[in-house]
Amino acid sequence: MNTEAIKDLCYRMADDELILAHRHSEWTGLGPLLEEDIAFSSIAQDKLGHAQALYTIMHEHCGEPDADTIAFTRAEDAMRCSHFVELPNGEYDFSLVRHFLFDAAEYIRWTALIQSTVEPLAKLAQKIRGELKYHLYHAQTWMVQLGAKGNEESHLRMQSALHEAWPFAVGLFEPGKHEDSLIADGIFIGEHEAQERWLALVAELLQPSTLVTPHGVEPVYGGRNGYHTVYLKPLLDEMTEVYRVDPSAEW
Amino acid sequence: MTEAEIYTALQSVYDPEIPTISVVDMGIITNVEVRNDNDVRITMTPTFVGCPAIDYMRRDVESAVMGLGIANVTVDVTFDSPWTTNRISEKGKAALLKHGLAPPEHFETLTLSLDVLNNVACPLCGSRNTELKSPFGPTLCRSLHYCNACSQAFEGFKPL
Numbered sequence: 498m499n500t501e502a503i504k505d506l507c508y509r510m511a512d513d514e515l516i517l518a519h520r521h522s523e524w525t526g527l528g529p530l531l532e533e534d535i536a537f538s539s540i541a542q543d544k545l546g547h548a549q550a551l552y553t554i555m556h557e558h559c560g561e562p563d564a565d566t567i568a569f570t571r572a573e574d575a576m577r578c579s580h581f582v583e584l585p586n587g588e589y590d591f592s593l594v595r596h597f598l599f600d601a602a603e604y605i606r607w608t609a610l611i612q613s614t615v616e617p618l619a620k621l622a623q624k625i626r627g628e629l630k631y632h633l634y635h636a637q638t639w640m641v642q643l644g645a646k647g648n649e650e651s652h653l654r655m656q657s658a659l660h661e662a663w664p665f666a667v668g669l670f671e672p673g674k675h676e677d678s679l680i681a682d683g684i685f686i687g688e689h690e691a692q693e694r695w696l697a698l699v700a701e702l703l704q705p706s707t708l709v710t711p712h713g714v715e716p717v718y719g720g721r722n723g724y725h726t727v728y729l730k731p732l733l734d735e736m737t738e739v740y741r742v743d744p745s746a747e748w
Numbered sequence: 749m750t751e752a753e754i755y756t757a758l759q760s761v762y763d764p765e766i767p768t769i770s771v772v773d774m775g776i777i778t779n780v781e782v783r784n785d786n787d788v789r790i791t792m793t794p795t796f797v798g799c800p801a802i803d804y805m806r807r808d809v810e811s812a813v814m815g816l817g818i819a820n821v822t823v824d825v826t827f828d829s830p831w832t833t834n835r836i837s838e839k840g841k842a843a844l845l846k847h848g849l850a851p852p853e854h855f856e857t858l859t860l861s862l863d864v865l866n867n868v869a870c871p872l873c874g875s876r877n878t879e880l881k882s883p884f885g886p887t888l889c890r891s892l893h894y895c896n897a898c899s900q901a902f903e904g905f906k907p908l
Contacts, residue, residue: 532881538884542888617827623827631884635882
């Protein structure tokens with residue numbers, strides 16, 4: 498089995514989940530409604546768990562350090578997260594749209610991974626897909642509520658956020674160096690196929706929202722090769738602060 | 749020492765977030781292997797991947813079995829047999845209800861529309877004239893509902 502290819506796939510997925518978990522957690526205590534505060538906090542906790550499980554697979558099967566070391570000690574250019582998850586939360590409309598587009602992509606990825614030839618990934622996928630249904634349900638409910646059932650302002654704000662998010666969302670599917678072997682070895686369907694399935698799912702779920710997705714937009718790439726936005730470094734500094742002060746601290 | 753004795757001991761280990769249900773009735777103990785009187789291996793699996801209570805439960809499971817006088821107790825946490833709410837025993841569902849949580853109903857497949865979350869039976873009055881308020885609640889495994897019959901908010905244990 499191609500360990501380098503598996504690591505590349507796991508790092509990009511886990512880093513996306515870790516960084517977006519941190520962004521979602523920034524809504525804790527600040528959500529516009531108590532239920533939303535709880536929802537974003539819960540989703541953050543789930544995502545953090547998914548990242549930890551992926552890091553653990555790499556630790557146990559690919560010879561990488563333990564999960565905490567991987568999560569908290571890598572430099573910015575060693576991170577493989579997409580620009581999409583690095584962007585600040587902005588207004589609630591942008592956070593909701595990012596949550597929707599990201600979780601649709603996650604749902605496609607983890608559904609495909611159920612068939613993966615990498616057994617621990619396939620088993621984890623079976624488990625995580627069930628959790629993602631709740632994330633996607635939550636996100637879609639708000640896309641429809643604010644898109645079709647809200648008012649002119651809510652529709653305009655969601656549509657505008659969708660346009661802002663779109664090039665970054667498509668950038669989630671930046672092809673990596675190991676695409677061919679991931680596909681040939683049956684590890685993953687590959688970024689191109691994942692993007693096609695994602696576009697179809699997004700179109701289906703957005704249909705009742707009356708919101709439309711842009712066409713002909715250039716995707717924003719770079720994160721999978723270690724080139725990041727200016728927003729990542731401050732996030733990493735904050736996220737790793739306790740660990741850097743005392744690596745043995747429990748919190 | 750038999751498997752049954754181990755399971756009996758584990759009936760006294762409770763979920764720290766829902767202290768009326770044991771780890772056995774929750775269905776998170778996926779295997780018990782008695783290698784000999786001094787060597788027992790237990791496999792468990794978390795309810796949610798990011799469940800913060802799993803480390804506590806793992807320690808509690810370990811000490812409960814060591815309390816039987818077994819020197820070597822190994823507790824593995826794996827996703828080999830992924831947990832679903834269908835693994836919760838009838839006794840476990842009754843314990844959830846006692847804690848004020850609507851127990852999850854058995855399901856074959858969980859669709860993306862999560863229809864199963866609407867019209868959950870109210871744990872207070874039993875009416876099914878209820879609606880889902882939010883799929884996320886105070887812990888990862890709970891959802892928020894409202895009963896139109898008795899006008900009370902309640903929590904449910906999410907089918908997964």
